Amino acid sequence: MAGQTLYDKLWSQHLVKERDDGTALIYIDRHLLHEVTSPQAFEGLRLAGRKPWRLDANLATPDHNVPxxxxxxxxxxxxxxxxxxxxxxxxxxxxxEAFGIEEFKINDARQGIVHVVGPEQGATLPGMTVVCGDSHTATHGAFAALAHGIGTSEVEHVLATQCLLAQKMKNMLVRVEGELGLGVTAKDIVLAVIGEIGTAGGTGYAIEFAGSAIRGLSMEGRMTVCNMAIEAGARVGLIAVDDTTIDYLKDRPYAPSAAQWEAAVADWRGLVSDEDAAFDKVVELDAAAIEPQVTWGTSPEMVTGISGEVPDPEAQADATLKSGYQRALEYMGLAAKQKITDIKLDKVFIGSCTNSRIEDLREAAKVAKGKKVADSVQLAMVVPGSGLVKRQAEAEGLDKIFVEAGFEWREPGCSMCLAMNADKLGAGEHCASTSNRNFEGRQGYGGRTHLVSPAMAAAAAIAGHFVDVRTLESNRAAQEA
Amino acid sequence: MQKFERQQGLVAPLDRANVDTDLIIPKQFLKSIQRSGFGVNLFDELRYLDEGQPGQDCSQRPLNPDFVLNQTRYQGASVLLARRNFGCGSSREHAPWALADFGFRVVIAPSFADIFYNNAFKNGILLITLPEEAVDRLFREVETNEGYRLDVDLEQQRITTPSGEILEFAVDAFRKHCLLEGLDDIGITLQDEDAIRAFEKKHRADRPWLFRQAG
Structure with a gap:
């Protein structure tokens, strides 16, 4: 018999009951909540006279709407x-308050984007099932947790029953081998993967990311990769447990106590795919061939390397693709064959559940240090993912680097990733954004989003247009050394 | 949940791939704490020529005459014909709430995004996946025949076109049952309360750290 994948193991560890019709009940260990997708679920509980099944499985924080x-x-x-x-x-x-669920309120130092907060607190652990009414719950798979987004009906279902009705997904392995070029990051890996398999390439699958380039990433980088599995259509992104995972979790507030730590670690070591595990689909990428990525269109799959150009819709054979490309170029105000480095920016946003962790801010600060945001850029903002990330960045002096360079240093929240608060793009404005979606209107009505890594966003803020971070002084010096 | 009844539904075509949840219902409308009232803002950015705000009287807003749902011939449509990867993007259930509130009971496409697929069925919307060639053919038929209706029979799992062509579709048994009966998932799951408690007890014994409070 073939071995099990990591996903298979997580699934079977949480299987409460399998029904004859192919659906299953799976047990949920951690439920994260925020203000946008939960009100109707609580209302549903109230109307039915139900109570949360297990209060301590839930953790809430407001993030989408906060200024x-x-x-x-x-x-x-x-x-x-x-x-x-x-x-x-x-x-x-x-x-x-009414139901007795723990919440990090707006100005609690632990408040932040729910997908930054969970891991930071150790509330996300290997071997857990983690759900949240937010598609970017895929993020938590970086810890070998089975994590995915759910709708509001399911939020209510989890609150009431501690379970979800689910169907088993298929297994996909995305293996990225080799060494990344200097200045090339986790964000570039995942954008390249989406470019390769498309925004529906992972539909129906749980994607496990593996290979030496993935193992070489920090937990922050791994979270960036898993976060965007959903942009490839996969609800679940996973990365096996290794020392990096375990080192990150030690001494976090919700992590196992000293008495349980060794037993937990021993258990977690088994959260890897067996060597002879069978995957339904395997995709391989060469890390060395990945350039810094920039999206040019209105879907994350509309992406290319920094040395590339905007594609020509006329060259597309598929009619649906061709009309999609035409519509995207019209919306984005770009011309076919325009060089990516010629795209000028009006705004720059560094933040979101994809790229607002301490490592992301360090990478951006390294590029911004001693430089000035271009006059043509109206607003460049850095929004840390949580109060604790903000505090850490300030302890390291990153806030000063950003402010001196002309960036605004903000308070934590989802901010301009989806513009539910006051941070948004004006119609026609181009934004270099470290977020995850470049959909029409996502960052503001008529706004034009280009998804990039934090270093690429910082470099674009300084130049006023996209530049290849690999050619920056700091990277060149590192290469020669 | 509303029971799914057999439809003789007027079909509206939305000819674009990767229709995302931001396009189905833009984020400013997600601030509502209700489940209803999203229909007037369905496809807001495509449907109107101005930027919509929550709580606005949409009857006073300029309509985009080119948008399919604004055309007279598609008024009253209950079947939406769409392209591949419909519903990609966020987990917002506001997307199916908006579709249902507008009056759509069925969406037909070559493929759907996973989370949207779950959410739609929980709101009485039947999603039908058909091969790309069949969807292409339906698009051509809808566009050339005003008043084009499809007979959608979930019980029999088949669609009948005006010319009498029958298209069969697959749907999993549990979802079909819930839709036909208008059943609430939570009630069904709670019938397994004992099994959940037994699982939880063992799970807690095996991996106590999963149940730990912050130290």
Whole structure:
């Protein structure tokens, strides 16, 4: 019999019951909540007279609607200018209070983007099932946790039953071998993977990312990769446990106590795919061939290397693809065959659940240090993923580097990734963004998003247009050394 | 949940691939804490010529005359014909809430995004996956025949076109049962309460650290 994949192991460890019709009940260890997808679920519980099954499995924090300026945040919830956003955040507070769920409120130092907060607290552990009413829950798979986004009906279902009705996914292995070029990051790996398999390439699959280039990433980098599995269509992204995983978790507030630590680690060591495990699909990429990536269109699969150009829709044989490319170029205000380095930026956003962790900020700061944001860039902002990331960055002096270079240094939240708060693009504005989606209108009505890594975003802010980070002084010097 | 009844539905075609959840319902409308009222903002950025705001009177907004759902011939449509990877992007259930609130009961496409697929069925919307060639053919037929309706029979798992052609489709048994009966998942799961408790007890004994509070 063939061995098990990591996904197979996680699935069977949480299987409560299999039904004859192919659906299964799986047990949920951790449920993360935020203000946008939970109010209707709590309302549903109330209407049915139900209570949460297991309170301590839940952890909540407001992130999507929170303002990010220092002045607004100083006033807590009262600083939320938009009355509709305020109601939503207040509703989360009220629901957590009423049902007894732990919440990191707006100005708790531990507040932040839910997918930054969970791992940072050790509330995400290897071998867990983790769900949240947010598609980027895939992030937590970096810890070999079976993690995926759910809708609001499922949020209610998990609250009421501690289980989900699920069907087993297929297994895909994405193996990235070799060494990344200097200045090439986890973000570039995952954008290259999406470029390769497409935004629906992973539909129906759990993707395990493996290979030497993945093992060489920090936990922050691994989270970036798994975070965007959903942009390849896969609800689940996974990475096997190794020393990097275990070292990251030690002494985090929700991680196992000293008494349980050794037993937990011994268990976690088994959270890898067996050598003879069978995958339904295998995709291989050469890390050395990956350039810094930039998206040019309105879907994450519309991506190319920094040395590339905007493709010509006329050259596409598939009619649906051709019309999609035409529509994208029109929306983005770009011409076929335009060089990527010729795209000028109006705004720059460094943040989001994809790239707002300490390592991301360090990489951006390294590029920004001693430089100035180009005059043509109206706004360049850095939004840390959590209060603790912000504190750490400030302890390292990164905030000063950013402010001196002309970036705005903000308070934690989802911010301009989806522009539910006041941070948004104006119509027609081009933005270099470290977020995860370049959909039409995503960052603001008529806004034009280009997805890039933190280093690429910082470099674009300084040049006013996209540049190849590999040619920057800091990287060249490192290469020669 | 509303029971799914057999449809003799007017079909509206939305000819673009990768229709994402931001396009189905833009984020400013996600601030509502209700489940209803999203229909007027379905496809907001395609449907209107201005930027929509929550709570606005949409009857006063300029409509985009080129958008398919604004055309007279598609008024009252309950079947949406779409292209591949429909519903990609976020997990927002506001997307199926908006589709259902607008009046769609069925969406037909060559493929759907996973999370959207789950969410739609939980809101009484039947998603039908058909081969790309069949979808192409339906697009051609809808566009050339005003008043084009499809008979969608979930019980029999088949679609009948006006010319009498029958297209069979697959749907998993549990989802079909819930849709036909209008069943609430939570109630069904709670019938297995004892099994869940037994699992939980063993799980806690095997891996106590998964149940730990912050230290």
């Amino acid at each position: 990010t300026t220092v002045v607004e945040r100083a006033r807590g919830n009262a600083g939320i200018q938009d009355p509709v956003s305020l109601i939503q955040v207040q509703t989360l507070d009220d629901n957590c």
